[in-house]
Amino acid sequence: MKLNISDRKKKVINRMYKITLVIIGMVIVLFNDTFGRLEGFVEFLALYFILILITVAYWIFKQIKSIIQLKNEKEKTELLHLKSxxxxxxxxxxxxxxxxxxxxxxxxxxxxxxxxxxxxxxxxxxxxxxxxxxxxxxxxxxxxxxxxxxxxxxxxxxxxxxxxxxxxxxxxxxxxxxxxxxxxxxxxxxxxxxxxxxxxxxxxxxxxxxxxxxxxxxxxxxxxxxxxxxxxxxxxxxxxxxxxxxxxxxxxxxxxxxxxxxx
The missing domain is CATH 3.30.565.10 (Histidine kinase-like ATPase, C-terminal domain)
Incomplete structure (x- = not known):
């Protein structure tokens, strides 16, 4: 029986999921010797993701700040125009x-x-x-x-x-x-x-x-x-x-x- 497009997508996703699990497992094994035990590696991953979250939050903050500054500049320009x-x-x-x-x-x-x-x-x-x-x-x-x-x-x-x-x-x-x-x-x-x-x-x-x-x-x-x-x-x-x-x-x-x- 032929698979429809939806089924094919699900099959590809399942394969990618299994491959990802295998890669993660391999990474854990490889890093296990370095960190001595799995808990150390988990702590490393947690710290890594925390740093990523902080970086993303900082980037979002900068974007919001930039938008607010542009809005304020526009309002100032309009005010200056009126006063000019x-x-x-x-x-x-x-x-x-x-x-x-x-x-x-x-x-x-x-x-x-x-x-x-x-x-x-x-x-x-x-x-x-x-x-x-x-x-x-x-x-x-x-x-x-x-x-x-x-x-x-x-x-x-x-x-x-x-x-x-x-x-x-x-x-x-x-x-x-x-x-x-x-x-x-x-x-x-x-x-x-x-x-x-x-x-x-x-x-x-x-x-x-x-x-x-x-x-x-x-x-x-x-x-x-x-x-x-x-x-x-x-x-x-x-x-x-x-x-x-x-x-x-x-x-x-x-x-x-x-x-x-x-x-």
């Missing part, structure tokens, strides 16, 4: 200015359009993993123009862009913290001669951003506050060993230079 967005007070202050401009200044519509573009970008594009440099540049230009309209003071604001490939992808909301700090700690507190000079360049898969502003010392205590700390953390997570961030503060001048290797 433009200060909500800026939107409220700008909207308050709009009420006074609607009936007496034609630039009100322009401000509303720019503000809506910024809010759209911050909410929708800011959730993406990557955006193009062109999108970041447009966002920065809207922010700079709105701030220039908002303060109504004579100042020297320059934003130079030299980009070879505007389609190069970068982390969203990457430069806005530095720009916002320059306005908040510099131009906002200076009565005259305020300036902010910015330069963004890209070539050979390298992005450089430099920004310099002047300030009054008594208003500069928070220049390196939570925004800059979050930026450093985000850079460390997204561009590990592929970026440099230098800060120079001297003679009432504050300068930041950021370089990123895209590949």
């Amino acid at each position: 967005q433009v200060n909500p007070h800026f939107f409220f202050n700008t909207l308050n200015n709009l009420y006074g401009l609607m009936e007496k200044d034609s630039k009100a519509r322009e401000m509303v359009l720019k503000l809506s573009d910024m809010m759209r970008y911050s909410i929708y594009e800011g959730d993406k993993e990557w955006v193009t440099i062109k999108e970041e540049v447009d966002y920065l230009k809207n922010y700079i123009e709105l701030q220039d309209l908002r303060y109504h003071k004579k100042s020297d604001i320059q934003f130079s862009v030299q980009v070879v490939n505007f389609e190069v992808k970068v982390m969203p909301l990457l430069f806005i913290i530095l720009v916002e700090n320059a306005f908040k700690h510099g131009l906002e507190n200076l009565e005259k001669n305020a300036y902010i000079h910015m330069n963004l360049s890209e070539s050979n898969n390298t992005v450089n951003f430099e920004i310099e502003n002047n300030f009054e010392i008594r208003h500069n205590s928070d220049h390196q506050g939570i925004g800059l700390k979050n930026l450093k953390r985000r850079l460390a997570l997204v561009y590990p060993k592929k970026h440099t961030l230098t800060i120079d503060e001297a003679n009432n001048k504050y300068k930041v230079a950021l370089t990123i290797k895209i590949k």
